[in-house]
Amino acid sequence: MPPTTAPEVQSAPTTGSLDPYESALTQVLRDMPYNSATEFLSRFGDRRPDPRMGAACIHQTLEVARRAESFGAPAAVLLQDERHLAAVWDTGTEIVVLDPYLLHREPIRFPYTALASGPATVTVAAAPTRASAEGERREGRLVARCKWTESGYRIRLSYSRFSRTQGRYVLARHFTLKRDQVFDLAAFTADMTALLTHPEQNSLSIRALTPDLTGTIEAILPLRGFARHDFSEDDLWLRSGDGLPVRNLSPESGSLWRVLEESVGATGAEIADHILSAARIYQDLADPDAELEPYRLEDS
Secondary structure (H helix, E strand, C coil), rough: CCCCCCCCCCCCCCCCCCCCHHHHHHHHHHHEEECHHHHHHHHCCCCCCCCCHHHHHHHHHHHHHHHHHCCCCCCCCEEEECEEEEEECCCCCEEEECHHHECCCEEEEEEEEHHCCEEEEEEEEEEEEEECCCEEEEEEEEEEECCCCCCCEEEEEEEEEECCCCCCCEEEEEEEEEEEEEHHHHHHCCHHHHHHHCCCCCCCEEECCCCCCCEEEEEEEEEECCCCCCHHHHHHHEECCCCEEEECCCCHHHHHHHHHHHHHHHHHHHHHHHCCCCCHHHHHHHHCCCCCCCCHHHHH
């Protein structure tokens, strides 16, 4: 159960019309694309990665916590589920969760009043927004469920996208945050080679949001067969929020590159070089005898 009396906390100043959590989330969604390539360049590259390219989900969460705190929020608790991380605040009157990787556009809030009678569920809108077969808008969604246990709160996050081909929502990501599983950056990064070449790392990609935060645009490099392949721009794919992949250098890829360039603030050549440079580092680090699962390019 939540505490019956709230600890004294300072009120958090707002920025404009938004509160610290909403301001931080909006800024990170706009300013920091998800990028699974940056860490290779940051740790093992010969130059500092371009910050416009974004960062891995761990660093998105660290940044959203830092920004919320700079706007006046109390210190976040960073909770880990294997290779994933989310920021959680217990303000004394509510539990607030931010997880930019899951593309939700408003903070997840669990008021103490809702938790007092048992588990509480909150659903918030997320990117991308897709059109159904009937032409109706179907936003992505993040369903969060919080309950109190003997060791503190436990939060489950389930992110789903609307599938046009199936005509229904399909679960894409699921994480569980337990109050006693606090993130330790030193322990998490103790063996970066093992972390970066984990079998789940079967692609390198940049995923940005469109300026209105409703669409997504990605450049993707599948890694399967990496030990016997010389990666080039021919291996890149583009994918918009509708989930349909387009091969780089095909006639359809030009319009997608323009959207990605606008969203990231970099040229297509810079983005491609960023991903390909990270792929070559991956080839140097990974076990050449390891075979990766195929990357599923279509998620529609």
